[in-house]
Amino acid sequence: MKIVDRISDFLDDQRRKKHKKIRERNDKLRAKGKNPTKKGWGSMVNTGTGSMNQDRITRIYDAAQQQKNISEEHEIKERRSGEVKRK
Known part of the structure; x- marks a missing residue:
């Protein structure tokens, strides 16, 4: 022990x-x-998993594109508010 x-x-x-x-x-x-x-992960995307009859690849692409759009909008907000320095 x-x-x-x-x-x-x-x-x-x-x-x-x-x-x-x-x-x-x-x-x-x-x-x-x-x-x-930081609290939480921020905005999440509706992946559409409720409608399983759709093509799987299309659902994944749409969810990824929506998440990318949200991320870009968040970066723009941060830059405007002056919280993050530009790279």
Whole structure:
């Protein structure tokens, strides 16, 4: 049982280090006035999986295209608001 306990202790230490590092990073971001957490994934697309009679390839392409359009709109909004620097 000693080996299992040592492995468990090691993994607990690794988790604590990771959480401590994340807390320090978040504190630095909050000091700068930034929000370190993003909530959710943003807008999602209706994939149309309710209508299974459609061609599968067409459904996948349409969903991917809709998601791409939403992503582009989101980037444009961010650029207009000045949150993200241009690449």
